[in-house]
Amino acid sequence: MKAESTGNGPTVDDCVRGIGESDRGLLARAITLIESRKPEDMALAQELLARLLPQTGGAVRVGITGVPGVGKSTFIDALGTRLIEQGHRVAVLAVDPSSSISGGSILGDKSRMPRLASAEEAFIRPSPSALSLGGVTRRTRETMLLCEAAGFDVILVETVGVGQSETMVADMVDCFLVLVLAGAGDELQGIKKGIIELADLVAVNKADGDNLERAQLAKRDYAAALRYLGARPSSWEPRVVTVSALTGAGLDELWQLVEEHHRLLADSGELEERRRRQLGRWMWSLIEEKLLDSFRDHPEVTKRLAELERAVAEGTVTPTRAATELLTAFQSAR
Numbered sequence: 001m002k003a004e005s006t007g008n009g010p011t012v013d014d015c016v017r018g019i020g021e022s023d024r025g026l027l028a029r030a031i032t033l034i035e036s037r038k039p040e041d042m043a044l045a046q047e048l049l050a051r052l053l054p055q056t057g058g059a060v061r062v063g064i065t066g067v068p069g070v071g072k073s074t075f076i077d078a079l080g081t082r083l084i085e086q087g088h089r090v091a092v093l094a095v096d097p098s099s100s101i102s103g104g105s106i107l108g109d110k111s112r113m114p115r116l117a118s119a120e121e122a123f124i125r126p127s128p129s130a131l132s133l134g135g136v137t138r139r140t141r142e143t144m145l146l147c148e149a150a151g152f153d154v155i156l157v158e159t160v161g162v163g164q165s166e167t168m169v170a171d172m173v174d175c176f177l178v179l180v181l182a183g184a185g186d187e188l189q190g191i192k193k194g195i196i197e198l199a200d201l202v203a204v205n206k207a208d209g210d211n212l213e214r215a216q217l218a219k220r221d222y223a224a225a226l227r228y229l230g231a232r233p234s235s236w237e238p239r240v241v242t243v244s245a246l247t248g249a250g251l252d253e254l255w256q257l258v259e260e261h262h263r264l265l266a267d268s269g270e271l272e273e274r275r276r277r278q279l280g281r282w283m284w285s286l287i288e289e290k291l292l293d294s295f296r297d298h299p300e301v302t303k304r305l306a307e308l309e310r311a312v313a314e315g316t317v318t319p320t321r322a323a324t325e326l327l328t329a330f331q332s333a334r
C-alpha cells in the first residue's frame with residue numbers, strides 16, 4: 001500500500017473513502033496495514049488512523065473472556081446473530097498472544113462461528129500474530145477504531161486467560177464480560193486470578209438441560225462473590241446471569257444489561273472518563289514497549305546481557321548492580 005498511487009495497493013485516500021462506505025475489502029486491507037511491522041506501512045497506518053479518528057468511538061465495545069471450552073465462540077456466534085437481526089453491525093476481534101507461538105489463531109476462528117461468518121453485517125478478524133502481547137493489543141485497539149469508522153456499532157473482543165491478555169482486553173472495552181461454567185471445580189473460576197474483579201457482567205454459560213439447576217446455583221455463588229469483593233469506583237454494580245449459547249436462553253436479557261450498563265456510564269460521564277483513562281494508559285504502554293525494545297536491541301546491552309543474566313541467576317552479581325550496569329551502557333552509548 002502506498003501513500004500515493006505509485007504502486008498497486010490502495011492509497012490512504014482509497015482506504016478513508018472505502019471505510020467510510022463500509023467496503024469490507026478495503027477495511028481488511030487497512031487492517032493488514034495496521035498489522036504490518038514495516039516502518040513505511042506503520043507511518044501510513046498512523047496517517048490513516050488520524051484521518052479516521054473523527055468517525056470512531058460510536059460503538060459499544062464489549063470484551064469477552066473465559067476458559068477454553070466455556071463456549072466463547074458459540075456464544076459470540078449466537079449473540080452476534082441476534083444483534084444483527086436487531087439491525088446492529090457486529091465486528092468480532094480477538095486478542096490471542098499465543099497465536100504468535102502456535103502460528104495460527106485459536107480465537108476468532110470462523111469455523112466455530114458459522115452463522116456470523118456468513119453474515120454481511122458481521123466482520124470477524126482473528127488475532128494478529130505479533131511477538132508481544134503489547135503488539136497484539138495495539139493492533140487490536142487500532143483495528144477496533146477502523147471497524148468503528150466502517151460503521152460497526154458493536155465490537156466484541158474475545159480473549160482467553162493467557163498471561164495478561166484479559167487485563168489488556170478489559171482496558172480497551174466499555175464492558176467486560178466473563179463467561180464461566182457451573183461447578184467445574186470448587187474454586188469459582190476467575191476469582192483467584194482476579195479476573196472477576198474486572199467483570200462488569202458474569203454469565204454462567206451452558207445453563208441448559210441437566211445443567212440448568214447447577215448453573216442457577218453457580219449464579220448465586222458468583223453474585224455472592226461479587227458482593228464480597230465490595231464496592232468499585234463505578235456507579236455500576238456488576239451483575240450475574242445464566243445463559244445458554246446453545247439454546248439462546250438468556251442472551252436477550254444479557255444484551256439488555258450491556259445496554260443498561262452503557263447508558264448508565266454514558267449518562268454519568270463515566271464512559272468518556274473510562275475511555276480517556278484507557279487512552280492515557282495505552283500511550284504509556286506504547287512508550288514502555290518502545291523503550292524496552294530499543295533497550296533490548298541496543299548493541300551495548302546485547303553484548304553484556306547474557307553474561308549478566310547468568311551472573312544474577314548464579315548469585316555472583318546482584319540484580320541492582322546488573323540493572324545499573326546495563327542501563328548505564330544503554331544510556332552512555334547513544
Ligand SMILES: Nc1nc2c(ncn2[C@@H]2O[C@H](COP(=O)(O)OP(=O)(O)OP(=O)(O)O)[C@@H](O)[C@H]2O)c(=O)[nH]1
Pocket residue numbers: 066067068069070071072073074075106107112160205206207208243244245246247
Ligand atoms: N450444552 C451447551 N454446550 C455448549 C454451550 N455453549 C457451547 N457449548 C459447547 O461447548 C463446546 C466448546 O464451545 P466453544 O464455543 O468452542 O468454546 P470456546 O470457549 O470458544 O473454546 P476455545 O476456543 O477453545 O477457547 C462446544 O462443544 C460447544 O458446542 C451451551 O450453552 N450449552
Ligand SMILES: [Mg+2]
Pocket residue numbers: 072073074106107108109112
Ligand atoms: Mg473459541
